[in-house]
Amino acid sequence: MGEAHDIDLIRRSRLFDATYYLANQADVAAAGVDPLLHYVRYGARENRNPHPEFDGVYYSTLYPEVGAANPLAHYIREGAARGWLTRSGMAGPGPQPHPDALADDVPAYLKDLIGRDRLMGVHLEITSTCNLRCIYCAVSQPDYTGTTMAHAQFLELHDTLAAMGVSRVCINGHGETTSVPGWQDYARHLIGVGMDVRIISNFAREFSDDEVEILSRFQSITISIDTLDRQLLKELRRQVDVRTIILNQVRVQAAALRRGARTPGIGWSIVLCDQNFPGLTDLVAAGLALGVRQFSCCNMTKYPDLPGIRNVYPLPSLPADERQNAIAEIGRAGELARRHGAAFSINDDLMGIIGNPDADGGRAANGQCARLPTVGETRRCLDPWVFALIKANGDVLPCCWQNPIGNINEATFAEIRDGWPVRRLRQNLLEGTLDDNCGSCPSRARIPVAEQVSRVREFFVVEQATVYPGESANVAAAPIA
Ligand code: SF4
Numbered sequence: 001m002g003e004a005h006d007i008d009l010i011r012r013s014r015l016f017d018a019t020y021y022l023a024n025q026a027d028v029a030a031a032g033v034d035p036l037l038h039y040v041r042y043g044a045r046e047n048r049n050p051h052p053e054f055d056g057v058y059y060s061t062l063y064p065e066v067g068a069a070n071p072l073a074h075y076i077r078e079g080a081a082r083g084w085l086t087r088s089g090m091a092g093p094g095p096q097p098h099p100d101a102l103a104d105d106v107p108a109y110l111k112d113l114i115g116r117d118r119l120m121g122v123h124l125e126i127t128s129t130c131n132l133r134c135i136y137c138a139v140s141q142p143d144y145t146g147t148t149m150a151h152a153q154f155l156e157l158h159d160t161l162a163a164m165g166v167s168r169v170c171i172n173g174h175g176e177t178t179s180v181p182g183w184q185d186y187a188r189h190l191i192g193v194g195m196d197v198r199i200i201s202n203f204a205r206e207f208s209d210d211e212v213e214i215l216s217r218f219q220s221i222t223i224s225i226d227t228l229d230r231q232l233l234k235e236l237r238r239q240v241d242v243r244t245i246i247l248n249q250v251r252v253q254a255a256a257l258r259r260g261a262r263t264p265g266i267g268w269s270i271v272l273c274d275q276n277f278p279g280l281t282d283l284v285a286a287g288l289a290l291g292v293r294q295f296s297c298c299n300m301t302k303y304p305d306l307p308g309i310r311n312v313y314p315l316p317s318l319p320a321d322e323r324q325n326a327i328a329e330i331g332r333a334g335e336l337a338r339r340h341g342a343a344f345s346i347n348d349d350l351m352g353i354i355g356n357p358d359a360d361g362g363r364a365a366n367g368q369c370a371r372l373p374t375v376g377e378t379r380r381c382l383d384p385w386v387f388a389l390i391k392a393n394g395d396v397l398p399c400c401w402q403n404p405i406g407n408i409n410e411a412t413f414a415e416i417r418d419g420w421p422v423r424r425l426r427q428n429l430l431e432g433t434l435d436d437n438c439g440s441c442p443s444r445a446r447i448p449v450a451e452q453v454s455r456v457r458e459f460f461v462v463e464q465a466t467v468y469p470g471e472s473a474n475v476a477a478a479p480i481a
Pocket of ligand 1: 379381382383384398399401437439441443444
């Protein structure tokens with residue numbers, strides 16, 4: 001990028017503080033030259049800083065990929081969206097560029113799409129702590145710590161979401177909501193004001209009557225259950241008894257029916273690994289018998305082995321004959337589900353990767369289950385336009401795989417939804433200039449850039465979407481009668 005380009009970008013970003021620059025560079029002030037021109041032409045190379053929160057030497061040293069680029073221009077183009085640090089001792093993200101700096105050389109119709117926002121669903125992480133220590137989960141790693149959202153912050157957030165017209169809230173993120181004492185009060189509050197409330201839960205503890213009653217009023221419930229094999233489940237999920245899960249589920253369904261209401265749509269979430277895939281069809285059959293409407297399979301992520309337990313491994317890491325067995329078993333389970341009208345999903349690309357794990361440099365053996373997009377490709381993703389995950393510590397994420405785009409303790413939720421990082425992310429998805437997270441994202445398929453642009457345009461022009469893109473209408477709209 002040339003000098004004129006950098007000057008234009010930095011000016012539009014409003015991140016060059018001329019007053020600060022001149023106050024700290026007496027020679028520039030005395031010379032009476034344009035401070036921004038001076039900074040781009042000389043100042044950056046002379047280690048002069050453009051903003052009190054931006055230390056060019058610190059930034060370039062911490063992120064060597066900046067290379068010879070102007071550090072502030074690099075931050076505007078790349079670092080801000082990645083939450084990169086801009087000075088030592090920072091507690092949060094650096095200063096955010098003004099959205100005017102976005103869409104450098106981008107046509108007007110793309111700028112329009114980048115600025116669109118229609119939040120359709122929010123995951124509200126009441127807690128990131130968990131009552132379990134599943135052996136394939138980050139929670140089991142020794143350095144994991146969780147946090148729980150303060151009730152007052154939850155109430156404030158609810159008001160914000162209601163004011164923004166959000167009516168669909170899933171009350172969990174990384175942790176287990178039902179491990180928070182009195183968690184029902186959060187749910188009761190949302191249901192009381194007419195929200196469509198959902199949850200993903202491990203159902204591992206036998207629920208009280210009060211918990212069952214409130215769960216029976218949920219729109220949908222996704223239950224984490226990896227196998228019907230009691231011993232294996234105890235080992236995978238550390239002491240979980242499959243009978244407790246099923247008892248809880250049936251009690252919730254019965255409570256709804258007793259009230260004369262529809263039961264919540266029930267989905268089962270299954271983390272696939274080398275140990276549980278042989279029983280997948282049996283698991284799906286049992287779920288169908290219990291009225292489960294969606295089966296969502298995903299690949300496990302491989303964390304370091306833990307001592308004294310049965311460690312598990314991703315399917316792509318298995319020998320060839322075992323991988324073929326896994327493909328066949330997944331196929332059978334999916335066919336059974338579909339034959340009985342239930343949805344069956346698996347990470348995009350995962351079947352192909354199990355078949356050929358050596359593609360993409362063997363990344364799959366560690367649990368990566370997405371092929372990297374090639375030139376001209378992007379991901380089929382609307383998440384940054386329609387979804388938000390609000391973590392218990394206040395971080396706001398545009399999906400479950402990306403870095404935070406802001407924190408509600410430092411900016412309002414509305415500001416974050418309109419801020420630089422989310423706009424940058426949208427631009428990347430529309431142009432196929434994906435960062436590492438989107439590049440290796442397992443939940444969104446690769447598609448040509450032109451197709452993604454058409455999809456986003458249609459979504460905003462056709463104004464009729466009622467189902468969150470990527471979600472099965474089966475669970476979203478079809479509770480069990
Ligand atoms: S990481 Fe995946 S889901 Fe998230 S914005 Fe990127 S492509 Fe979409």
